[in-house]
Amino acid sequence: AQSVTQLDSQVPVFEEAPVELRCNxxxxxxxxxxxxxxYPNQGLQLLLxxxxxxxxxxxxxxxxxxxxxxxxxxxxxxxSVHISDTAEYFCAVSKYSSASKIIFGSGTRLSIRP
Amino acid sequence: KAGVTQTPRxxxxxxxxxxxxxxxxxxxxxxxxxxQQTPGQGLQxxxxxxxxxxxxxxxxxxxxxxxxxxxxxxxxxxSTLELGDSALYLCASSKGNNEKLFFGSGTxxxxx
Numbered sequence: 001a002q003s004v005t006q007l008d009s010q011v012p013v014f015e016e017a018p019v020e021l022r023c024n025x026x027x028x029x030x031x032x033x034x035x036x037x038x039y040p041n042q043g044l045q046l047l048l049x050x051x052x053x054x055x056x057x058x059x060x061x062x063x064x065x066x067x068x069x070x071x072x073x074x075x076x077x078x079x080s081v082h083i084s085d086t087a088e089y090f091c092a093v094s095k096y097s098s099a100s101k102i103i104f105g106s107g108t109r110l111s112i113r114p
Numbered sequence: 115k116a117g118v119t120q121t122p123r124x125x126x127x128x129x130x131x132x133x134x135x136x137x138x139x140x141x142x143x144x145x146x147x148x149x150q151q152t153p154g155q156g157l158q159x160x161x162x163x164x165x166x167x168x169x170x171x172x173x174x175x176x177x178x179x180x181x182x183x184x185x186x187x188x189x190x191x192x193s194t195l196e197l198g199d200s201a202l203y204l205c206a207s208s209k210g211n212n213e214k215l216f217f218g219s220g221t222x223x224x225x226x
Contacts, residue, residue, distance in 0.1 A: 036217075043118070043204055043217030044157075090157065100147060101170040102215075104157035 002027040002093045006105035013081055014113050021076040021108045023091030033074045034092040034102065035065055044090065050074065061085070086112045116140065118207050118218035126224045132193040135221045139186050139207030145169075146188040147215065148180060151202040160203075163188055164210065192223075200225045 007022040025031065032051050036044040048059025055067040065076045074091060091105040119138040127133050139146050147170075148160040159172040163182035180190045186207075192199055202222050206215040 041219070043219045044206075044215075045217065046214050049214075092157075096170070100145070100162045101159050101172065102147075102149075102157075103159070104149075106156045 002029075002031055002095060002103045004091050004093050004103055004105035006089075006091050006108050008108050009106065010109045010111065012111045012113060015083055016080050018079050019077065019081050019085075019110065021089050021091075021110065023074045023076065023105060025072050025074060025091070025093050027072075027093060027095070029095050031093040031095050033065075033067060034094070035059065035063070035074075035076050036090045036092060036104075037061075038088045038090065038107075040087070047076070047089075081110070081112050083112050083114065085110060118205055118216050120203075120205050120218035120221050122221060123219070124222045124224075126226060127195050128226050129195055129197060131195050132191065133195060133223060135190045135192075135203055135205075135223070137188045137190070137205030137207075137218060139188070139205075140216055143207035143209050143216070144186055145208045145210055145213075146182055146186065147206045147208075148188070148190050149204040149206065150174075151204060151220070152200070157204075160190065195225045197225050199223065 003026045005024045013019045034049045035047040048057045050057045050067045058064045088107045092102045094102045121136045145164045147162040151157045162170040166182045177193045182188045202220045204220045206217045208215045
């Protein structure tokens with residue numbers, strides 16, 4: 001079975017500061033890793049995904065994440081955040097490349113202070 | 115290109131009733147997945163349909179069922195509603211394997 005732990009339920013940061021949202025996963029099989037963002041009153045939008053290859057994955061809106069197999073982590077980073085990045089961020093895993101049956105973390109609420 | 119469309123946007127039902135939610139995927143997408151989102155349990159996978167066949171299923175009771183039509187549109191049905199079924203139900207579509215999921219805005223179901 002797979003599981004995902006997002007270590008921070010809320011992360012407040014100042015505008016233009018860097019941010020890291022932490023994610024650890026557990027699985028007995030190889031998995032595919034994802035980060036999704038949910039803006040208020042909207043569905044989820046894929047930020048980035050790791051299927052294989054380079055461990056540094058670049059996504060939309062200036063976000064990137066690094067897959068670390070030894071630490072079973074997939075932390076999300078952005079060097080400089082904007083007010084528009086205020087949202088909830090979900091780390092997720094799936095053992096299916098089809099992205100079916102995704103297991104989501106509990107989410108991290110990113111709030112940006114001006 | 116239209117996105118994933120879920121109807122209705124909001125729904126209020128009472129305990130014991132049944133409800134049907136609808137999802138129209140992006141044109142050309144053959145896979146439709148359903149997720150339940152609640153403050154307590156977070157996002158949980160319900161099931162996935164691909165070409166009218168259920169391909170994967172989550173750990174929900176049999177009161178939750180779904181189907182997919184030949185045009186890839188999908189419906190989800192919940193019978194004998196319970197208070198705990200109050201949630202945001204999200205639908206997502208994709209072309210298939212290794213393809214990106216696109217989510218709809220969801221149906222907010224309130225059970226009174």
